[in-house]
Amino acid sequence: MGIPQLLQHLEKIEKPKSKVYPKASSSGDDLHRPAAVIDGSALAHHIFNRYLKSLSKEERILSILGFEYAVYQRNVINWLERLEVGFEITNIFIDGHLPSYKTTTRISRIQTTITSLSRLRTLSPSLIDLTKGNWNPSPPFLIAAFSAAVRGHERFGKVIRTVAGEADAFCAAAAAATEKRVKGGGEGISVVFTGDSDLVVYPHSKYSRVAILDDVHFENTPIEGAKVKVVLWPPWDIERKLRGNSTGRGNEGMIMKFAWCLAVKDTFRAARVVSSGKGDGLGSVKVGGEFREQYLLPDVGKVGDSSGLEGILDSRAAEVVYASPRFRRLCHPPVRDSGRETEIYLPVLLEDVTKSSVWSVGREIRKLAYQMLFGTNATVVEVHRKGEAVNKSFLKLQRDDEELLLGGEVGEGLNGLVVGIILEIVRGYLDKNLQTTDADVLALLAAATTSTLGHKESLPPVTAVHWTWPRAHLLSQLMAGVWSLYLLQTVASLPNNGGIEISENIDKSIFEKLTALPSLLETIDTTRFVTIYAISHDRRGMSKNAKKRARKRAKAWEGQDTLGLSADGLQGIINRMFEREVRGSIEGILKIVGEMMRREDEDEEEEEEEEGVESYMGMTVG
Structure with missing residues (x-):
């Protein structure tokens, strides 16, 4: 996914808040950790990209061509354990199916990869030199390595699932369900950790937040010990501001309408919303059917209920399984049989x-x-x-x-x-x-x-x-x-x-x-x-x-x-x-x-x- 300049525009309407966890409870006798719902597919690539940035150009050649999955898997567990200091990890979701309307995007990405590969082949015709071409291919079994590492962990293995859809939709559903299990307000929140900025477009409860993985930082001081610093986006508050004085539930899709204007390049209407800080001009916007379908939430009761299929390690293998007549009924959004x-x-x-x-x-x-x-x-x-x-x-x-x-x-x-x-x-x-x-x-x-x-x-x-x-x-x-x-x-x-x-x-x-x-x-x-x-x-x-x-x-x-x-x-x-x-x-x-x-x-x-x-x-x- 991806909506151009979405967060940059929303920041002008409601600034995200920087928070540090864990924090002492109101009574001061224990430490509070919010719930964490993680887009595992996004995190898998985030950890890989961070690893690459730590290497010199020359080191990347051997590190990618001879990729050591065991080292990567240790980095995965290390990241999760550091996050666990400030958050209670309740869900980790892996992509298991992509809808048919992603076809054009997927083929475009495949062609982009082929073009990069061809350019690399031309620039280094004998020995493979990844310093040329400015392209670093992802290891082919990255998601499988991530899933295997997490499943083998005593605690994290209990919360990871390969879902019958895109992980971000299931993350949003799990976070929105926080409203039903948290009594009162305060810091009883659930945070979605993702690399996709448009996760804020999904319906959210007032107890859910969104954190972009690039904005997660781990700190350790002699006095306070290990801490996790995050920047939290509050979709509920943004929705209320865009709604203005209109009545009704907080999740009437004003953020979705605003995102639609950005996606179809309705720059005049989007600019007016940003300048006024209100969504008065969004009332008449009609969101496209496929665009709206992307942000529907799966049934919370079925999250993780995949009839035993959540144990599939590789996303592409899961996608083959969920495309079959026997299992496509589990997919979100529903699969249309086109014949x-x-x-x-x-x-x-x-x-x-x-x-x-x-x-x-x-x-x-x-x-x-x-x-x-x-x-x-x-x-x-x-x-x-x-x-x-x-x-x-x-x-x-x-x-x-x-x-x-x-x-x-x-x-x-x-x-x-x-x-x-x-x-x-x-x-x-x-x-x-x-x-x-x-x-x-x-x-x-x-x-x-x-x-x-x-x-x-x-x-x-x-x-x-x-x-x-x-x-x-x-x-x-x-x-x-x-x-x-x-x-x-x-x-x-x-x-x-x-x-x-x-x-x-x-x-x-x-x-x-x-x-x-x-x-x-x-x-x-x-x-x-x-x-x-x-x-x-x-x-x-x-x-x-x-x-x-x-x-x-x-x-x-x-x-x-x-x-x-x-x-x-x-x-x-x-x-x-x-x-x-x-x-x-x-x-x-x-x-x-x-x-x-x-x-x-x-x-x-x-x-x-x-x-x-x-x-x-x-x-x-x-």
Whole structure:
């Protein structure tokens, strides 16, 4: 959302008040903490953006490309615990569904992201340099990381919910309900913490306030201890001022009418309201239907009542579920059945815009999830990047001779479904006559294994020079495939999911394997992925100078067991990156990959090197 200059104009009508909490009660024998209702989706991005601002431009490259979700999750809990000093956190809501009238806005945002990605690709054609282009992509699993961190907390895990709508509407409803549970006035208020200024447009009670996240500051002094300083907007008071001498309830939508004038650029009427401080000229304003619908409150009694669906971590997965005929009845505002195909919006990952969309990986897995949700005769439209523009892929959910690519039996530490994704990626390159190397496959396996990486501090540091576009694209393909598995896992575990017809050609054991699938965040380890490239030195496709540097580096590494390298070359990497129990499985997978690639004999490979033939995955070591 967003209404141009809304708060700047409203400030001239009623200034917000700066408050510090906790504060002593009137009796002085305890500390008072107002209730806090938090827009979790907004807070997730707020904490990420604050983290980025603390880094130099150079530090952002590694921090974003190799984003450490565990560090981010600690920051999330730390922020909530600091807020808890001054407020009682009663609700944290996560977006779970966006209404259809957001379509134009969403496609515009996707195109903006693609344009930024394309510009970055042009400005840094080899190594990814985020200091160019002035664009910092958000980590793909940010909301999932936020939700997982909060759900795992003893106190906060009890108040977080993924709702069947936009979080801000549910926040406003929860805050407005304060009137029913607070006796008397004073400081018995409920504060909505959000990044959206137009949350003041929703109907509010006289006990609710709105705080913008950028205006929240944590203080700690030797005398008073920890405090929370906030700037509170009072929608009820603003509404009363705009209403003037007219009678009736305080929530007759005068703020909404004023916001509508700003949205449609009725500058003359808006300026008159601001100058007079009254809403006399707003009485005849007719607010558009879709605009009004955005600010309707969900039934307070149904807030959080999502039939067990509030446990879905990722907003996009929740949106797929709530779009289905079985669960759309829960959505706010109500979903109108237009009879059109269902559109699924897939995020733009850190992809190479000169290559095919990474979302071609895992498509059959997603189709199975769609089939379970929408039925076998439905059509789903996936919206994703194609080249440098937004594209739509129409998926028919009937399954005839199609087969789901599954991984074979593997050892401890690797899930067969994830191995299937890796093999699908490799097969995709083969189909396009492009080669992957052992290092590429090892990097994918390193990212996907659940084994514990030992002696991490002994591995060489990963630098920005290890992040090339081919490697970033490869990792994003893995992310797309793993997210597809997570979506299928989510759908398969929905309540009352029995009775859904699954095509006979689908191996039912996939559902057993889904139960053993690691969590979305545990399945992909970015650091281990790129570390393979930091310590391997595959010489195929390298320039002559790069080969000389690699030979010198290899000679310098001889006998250095601290790096996990030995005379066995990549076997040393296996010893370092994986536990012994899974080593045999990895070697078996490499053998499968070798057979799939149908490599030519040593003489032909030598000839290709002399001719300077370079694969797309070119393993040039920086």
